[in-house]
Amino acid sequence: MKKVLCLTIFILLFHKGVFSQTTYIKTVVHVLYTSGLDISDASVLNYIKDVNDGFAKQLTPTFTRVTPIFDTLWSNTNIQLCLANFDPNGLPTNGITHTLISDPEYPGFTPSVAPWDGTHYFNIYLAPVYNEPGYPSFVLGGWASTPTNPVSGSTCSFAIASTNSIPYISELLTHEIGHVFGLDHLSDDAISDTPKGIEPVSPSTGYSTSCSSTLQSANTSNLSQDGMHWGGIDPPDMVENFMGLSFCCSYMFTNGQKSLMQAYIQTYLSGWISSSCFTTNINDFTLGSAALELYPNPAIDKIYISNAKTEQKQRYLITNNLGENVLSGEINNNNTAINIVSLAKGIYMIRFSNNTNNPLKFIKQ
Numbered sequence: 001m002k003k004v005l006c007l008t009i010f011i012l013l014f015h016k017g018v019f020s021q022t023t024y025i026k027t028v029v030h031v032l033y034t035s036g037l038d039i040s041d042a043s044v045l046n047y048i049k050d051v052n053d054g055f056a057k058q059l060t061p062t063f064t065r066v067t068p069i070f071d072t073l074w075s076n077t078n079i080q081l082c083l084a085n086f087d088p089n090g091l092p093t094n095g096i097t098h099t100l101i102s103d104p105e106y107p108g109f110t111p112s113v114a115p116w117d118g119t120h121y122f123n124i125y126l127a128p129v130y131n132e133p134g135y136p137s138f139v140l141g142g143w144a145s146t147p148t149n150p151v152s153g154s155t156c157s158f159a160i161a162s163t164n165s166i167p168y169i170s171e172l173l174t175h176e177i178g179h180v181f182g183l184d185h186l187s188d189d190a191i192s193d194t195p196k197g198i199e200p201v202s203p204s205t206g207y208s209t210s211c212s213s214t215l216q217s218a219n220t221s222n223l224s225q226d227g228m229h230w231g232g233i234d235p236p237d238m239v240e241n242f243m244g245l246s247f248c249c250s251y252m253f254t255n256g257q258k259s260l261m262q263a264y265i266q267t268y269l270s271g272w273i274s275s276s277c278f279t280t281n282i283n284d285f286t287l288g289s290a291a292l293e294l295y296p297n298p299a300i301d302k303i304y305i306s307n308a309k310t311e312q313k314q315r316y317l318i319t320n321n322l323g324e325n326v327l328s329g330e331i332n333n334n335n336t337a338i339n340i341v342s343l344a345k346g347i348y349m350i351r352f353s354n355n356t357n358n359p360l361k362f363i364k365q
């Protein structure tokens with residue numbers, strides 16, 4: 001019954017063309033770190049870019065098949081993560097938090113740092129993870145809690161990826177996000193265009209560390225697991241798929257996975273959907289023009305921007321003296337105050353989405 005309902009919803013949405021537009025997912029990344037091992041915002045932004053590239057069919061394939069039977073299945077899912085501009089209290093944020101923790105996370109459990117409101121934010125965690133006794137640390141490098149498969153005790157859906165083990169953090173994170181968006185492993189899913197793509201994982205050595213020729217030619221599947229799409233021909237393992245376990249080879253989702261994720265998000269995770277996304281890519285922002293004035297300077301809790309010549313909203317991005325993005329949001333004529341309470345004392349630069357020339361620098365006291 002549930003499946004019929006889901007299918008009906010999906011067909012209606014597909015018919016309306018909803019899936020040809022980008023679905024932005026309001027996201028917060030919580031960096032948890034043990035002493036001295038914090039991850040910079042720039043690194044987090046790179047991970048998110050990799051994930052978004054994977055969802056958008058933008059990654060360079062890790063290898064080329066002699067017979068390119070999977071190429072036509074490779075899908076731009078039209079799903080993109082969008083880092084939050086405001087936290088649950090309405091304060092501006094760049095969508096990244098950093099928390100010092102005393103011990104690594106334990107595999108499979110709810111993260112030790114509370115999520116933001118799980119009905120309105122997709123919470124991602126990047127954290128060091130304990131080795132399971134007798135196993136290499138990357139046997140369980142990441143896990144996910146989903147509406148239909150919650151981690152015990154979890155009140156929100158989240159994805160967590162280990163930062164201290166597997167070398168393929170972006171790929172692993174994309175895999176876990178695929179779970180949050182409703183996907184199962186290729187060996188267990190009911191999607192017709194995803195042949196089995198799993199590799200055997202050795203407890204002594206863990207996952208493969210390179211996309212070897214052996215992995216590329218793997219064919220451990222049988223037709224009953226490969227789905228009806230293949231019309232009686234046994235395809236090789238789809239090691240290039242994020243939902244296998246060959247993270248070193250992975251770069252794609254299929255059309256069938258796109259359809260399932262889009263329907264799942266609309267059904268279970270609609271509170272996360274944003275109508276648009278403000279980028280925090282620093283290249284999209286320029287330093288303020290002479291037409292802009294910033295006051296007071298130095299400032300304690302708020303800065304004000306006079307932008308009388310600006311009729312439209314414009315986005316801003318504040319960076320610290322390390323060049324890291326620390327705050328972003330938007331201002332317009334009616335709302336020129338920017339709350340800087342969350343910033344540490346120091347010197348900052350503020351950039352805008354549609355101005356050029358003179359730098360605007362300010363001091364937080």
Ligand SMILES: [Zn+2]
Nearest residue numbers: 175176179185
């Ligand atoms: Zn998995």
